[in-house]
Amino acid sequence: MESSQTLLKLTEELQKLPGIGKKTAERLVYFLLKAGKKEAQSLALRLNELAEKVILCKICGGITEANPCAICSSSARDKSMICVVEQPLDIAIFERTNRFQGLYHVLMGTLSPLEGVGPESLRIDELVERVKDGKVKEVILATNPTMDGEATSLYISKQIKEFGVRTTRIARGVPVGSDLEFVDEITLMKSLEGRQDI
Amino acid sequence: MPLYNDTALVLRHYDLAESDRIVSFFGRRYGRIRVVAKGAKKLKSRFAGRLEPFHSLDIVFFGKENANLVKLSSVEMSTSRTGISADLEKFYHASYMVEMVEAGLREGDPNLTAFDLVAKGLSWLERQTGSKDLEWVTRFFDLKFLSALGYRPMLERCLLCKKEWSGDTDPFFDPLAGGLLCRRCSDKKTGFIPLSKGAAKFLGKILITDFEMAERLKPSQSLLEEISRSILAFRNARLQKVFKTERFLA
Ligand SMILES: [Zn+2]
Ligand SMILES: [Zn+2]
Numbered sequence: 001m002e003s004s005q006t007l008l009k010l011t012e013e014l015q016k017l018p019g020i021g022k023k024t025a026e027r028l029v030y031f032l033l034k035a036g037k038k039e040a041q042s043l044a045l046r047l048n049e050l051a052e053k054v055i056l057c058k059i060c061g062g063i064t065e066a067n068p069c070a071i072c073s074s075s076a077r078d079k080s081m082i083c084v085v086e087q088p089l090d091i092a093i094f095e096r097t098n099r100f101q102g103l104y105h106v107l108m109g110t111l112s113p114l115e116g117v118g119p120e121s122l123r124i125d126e127l128v129e130r131v132k133d134g135k136v137k138e139v140i141l142a143t144n145p146t147m148d149g150e151a152t153s154l155y156i157s158k159q160i161k162e163f164g165v166r167t168t169r170i171a172r173g174v175p176v177g178s179d180l181e182f183v184d185e186i187t188l189m190k191s192l193e194g195r196q197d198i
Numbered sequence: 199m200p201l202y203n204d205t206a207l208v209l210r211h212y213d214l215a216e217s218d219r220i221v222s223f224f225g226r227r228y229g230r231i232r233v234v235a236k237g238a239k240k241l242k243s244r245f246a247g248r249l250e251p252f253h254s255l256d257i258v259f260f261g262k263e264n265a266n267l268v269k270l271s272s273v274e275m276s277t278s279r280t281g282i283s284a285d286l287e288k289f290y291h292a293s294y295m296v297e298m299v300e301a302g303l304r305e306g307d308p309n310l311t312a313f314d315l316v317a318k319g320l321s322w323l324e325r326q327t328g329s330k331d332l333e334w335v336t337r338f339f340d341l342k343f344l345s346a347l348g349y350r351p352m353l354e355r356c357l358l359c360k361k362e363w364s365g366d367t368d369p370f371f372d373p374l375a376g377g378l379l380c381r382r383c384s385d386k387k388t389g390f391i392p393l394s395k396g397a398a399k400f401l402g403k404i405l406i407t408d409f410e411m412a413e414r415l416k417p418s419q420s421l422l423e424e425i426s427r428s429i430l431a432f433r434n435a436r437l438q439k440v441f442k443t444e445r446f447l448a
Pocket of ligand 2: 360381383
């Protein structure tokens with residue numbers, strides 16, 4: 001590899017990607033070399049487009065090429081509901097259910113005292129502003145059911161309490177298609193807490 | 199491949215590729231260890247909800263001797279502490295305890311006294327209902343934890359002249375050397391903290407009091423402020439670290 005600075009630099013860039021170590025990065029570089037000029041140029045073009053065109057929606061923080069995004073500017077969406085998620089990709093996950101008709105709000109992370117991440121580093125003020133305007137009736141907190149995710153939901157629910165909106169947390173419980181025998185006690189406890197009439 | 203088992207506190211976890219996680223534990227027997235939990239993020243993972251911070255688990259892991267990362271084989275709940283996630287103050291203080299563990303102990307450096315203290319500290323936090331004792335118990339924890347690491351401050355005699363402290367005069371606390379200085383010796387050094395004789399005695403009391411009794415020992419607000427100055431300066435001098443979690447503690 002030391003024969004080419006270009007190879008070395010590209011390998012270093014690739015190694016910055018999550019889940020890619022030195023070996024994998026080198027293999028990817030060799031693959032691109034072998035695949036020919038066209039492949040590499042097309043990848044470069046797509047990367048450029050990503051950097052130039054794809055932005056985060058100024059309202060919800062979701063991934064978009066138009067600002068505001070299609071969801072935020074759609075007249076068909078229910079503007080009284082906001083689903084709060086950790087990452088832009090979480091929006092796509094909810095959209096795949098074809099069930100949720102409201103709007104989204106991306107936090108860009110969770111509270112994490114150990115990483116020094118406090119509420120000021122998240123898009124919580126922006127959420128409070130959206131809730132303040134009075135059209136929102138319900139905020140659904142859909143952060144991950146991890147310790148940091150739970151704490152973040154708890155924090156947000158306190159911040160928006162004064163505006164009198166309904167605040168809900170996505171249910172945590174037994175996964176569909178699983179067997180109770182293999183469900184851990186924490187999940188089982190949460191599923192009892194979140195039980196519903198049928 | 200050899201199997202190992204331990205009772206361990208979950209300190210935190212990091213995402214690894216795809217659905218795997220690295221879980222950082224504080225084990226009773228093995229000290230701080232990092233273990234790969236395969237598929238921990240998947241819905242049907244057999245580790246599932248147990249691997250969240252602050253719980254005590256009985257874990258079994260395997261791996262080659264000297265392997266960088268060992269793998270988690272099984273997990274049973276020993277003491278769950280779900281109450282911590284239901285209260286932000288508790289969550290922040292528990293996070294602080296985790297940061298203390300990470301600051302004070304290297305990986306693979308077992309410390310039974312420290313382990314028991316942290317386990318008790320987390321259980322205490324989880325039991326609290328609207329307690330105003332968080333600040334006090336945290337400072338109590340600090341001093342006990344530092345002593346468990348081997349940094350027991352010298353409170354019986356003067357660090358310099360070695361003369362026994364009579365308890366009748368106000369001494370000084372030297373956070374760098376970790377102990378008391380008599381009035382006369384305090385002239386020879388800088389960076390010490392004036393301490394009332396009551397506060398100096400109280401620090402000694404903390405050292406001989408079990409964690410379970412901490413609440414009963416609770417000092418007045420002014421005494422707490424006084425000992426906190428010495429304990430925090432001592433902690434900073436010993437652990438040489440800026441605590442990220444500190445600003446979250448009220
Ligand atoms: Zn949007
Ligand atoms: Zn002296």
